[in-house]
Amino acid sequence: MTSRKNSSNKKAGSDLGISYQIELLGLFALEALQVDDWEMTTEQENVGKFDDMVLRIGKEYYLMQAKYKTDNKLIRADFFRADSKNADFGIRSYFNSFVKIKNDFEIARVFICTNIDLGTGKEIFCEEPIIQENQEIPSRIIFSKIAKSYRLFDTSNIYDLKDSEKLQAKEFCKKFRFIYMNGSELDKAIENSIRNLNEEWGVGFSKENFIANMRDWFHMKNQMPLIKAYVKAFLYNCQSKKYFQNLDSYGVLFDEPLPVVDYEILNVVCEQHQLLSIFEIHDTIRATYGAESTLYLKQDSNAELVREVIDAFLWHKFMILFVNVSGLTKSKAKEILKLIHVITTKYKYKKAVVLSKITLVEEDDYHKVLQEKICFGDLKNEFKKYLLRKEIFFQGKKNHS
Structure with a gap:
């Protein structure tokens, strides 16, 4: 240097x-x-x-x-x-x-x-x-x-x-x-x-x-030295924080954290009702990493924008990437996974959570597939009580204490 x-x-x-x-x-x-x-x-x-x-x-x-x-x-x-x-x-x-x-x-x-x-x-x-x-x-x-x-x-x-x-x-x-x-x-x-x-x-x-x-x-x-990927990181960091704060504002809490620290890439598979999976992923990341070390990307992003954000993930301060590729074709999503894999393999401290509707990775020591079907019992007791007080309908049924 x-x-x-x-x-x-x-x-x-x-x-x-x-x-x-x-x-x-x-x-x-x-x-x-x-x-x-x-x-x-x-x-x-x-x-x-x-x-x-x-x-x-x-x-x-x-x-x-x-x-x-x-x-x-x-x-x-x-x-x-x-x-x-x-x-x-x-x-x-x-x-x-x-x-x-x-x-x-x-x-x-x-x-x-x-x-x-x-x-x-x-x-x-x-x-x-x-x-x-x-x-x-x-x-x-x-x-x-x-x-x-x-x-x-x-x-x-x-x-x-x-x-x-x-x-x-x-x-x-x-x-x-x-x-x-x-x-x-x-x-x-x-x-x-x-x-x-x-x-x-x-x-x-x-x-x-x-x-x-x-x-x-x-x-x-x-x-x-400042390079193109790091300038992108500065820009996307702002977007990521806004999304992080938006998810935080809902206050959804879960009982058990996801194993994000145990694998380079955690592929969370959820065919429908993805919002609950997003809240669960966010709850784990918030507790484990916090906003400053996190890079988030929402589902409504095209493949080119996803690639831009993955470039930004190279910035040393980002330790965890959360990206929702459910809106991409299988081939595009696989391409994105390859790009993430290159980074997580080179920088072992970096982890990624990829939310999709289909399985995108093969399980091994470094990659884990988690098939999601979230139930009321997965939520933290304090949040369950909050839902019951509000008489919120959960998966079509009213829950009674």
Whole structure:
């Protein structure tokens, strides 16, 4: 794993700056969902000043420095400062970093992302279209939501440039960008990205929950590189919690837990009246794992969405997956089982409960089939008493004490 700086020390006293950086990371991660082969890290040690985001897409790298300031405007002199105390926007320092790292990475872009517009610095930069026809697909994707992008006019704006550096300076000018995006524009861009995902996937993701998960990832002591499956996990975690809380609200309790911890995959088979089986599975999972370690998926999901959620199950915090495949064809459900099997075999601490109308697995030491037919006697005594007080009809008959 790539070594990482201590972000808690580096960013102490800059809560707004941290929040700005995390939201930028969230935006670029959401946009990167449109491609498959990518990973993101932050506070990486070997990238010089561009350590706030290291995004690899395929073989190419996008390296970012995030700068959050309370000042309203930049002045032209800010870009020519060489002293470390006031050189947050000093072009020379970014050029020096670029020269040191350019042979270690196949760099597509290096850029500053900030909440302050250029001000009088516009004399040394020119604005460019966000999306350019000749851009490669990854660049068109990840920069599609930003507010303004500027590039240097020419190498003359790099302070104290030596003749021996001019070739490298041309390369730097080609790849360096100054990106302006204030807080409200950033919030709006994230909300738009999530709205588009909700429309595309037919779900109800939440920006607040997504950013909370991004924040947890950012502050992880041994941070894992962020990949597509983990971003999906952040999004589906919100949906899962809502479903978990909805089932919780019914308060249905059962006498005996299901053997979910004893098998990699527990196939619960129930041809009809599945709601009671769902409550029973939920009661066991709630008592054994709790909401934070659980990933739920409802029955009314198509096969593609189920695959997306199973990708999300790779995230290390999820220990148990509950998925209802009753609405899928047998062949589709079998495909889903194979995907789950790959994960539970590789990560032994992960378990899965699959609810279906037909048997999908063959029993062995790691897989169990449970044929369900729930009776009144399976419920906990306290819940039985509650039902009797309410005079609730159970399987067509009124129960009397």
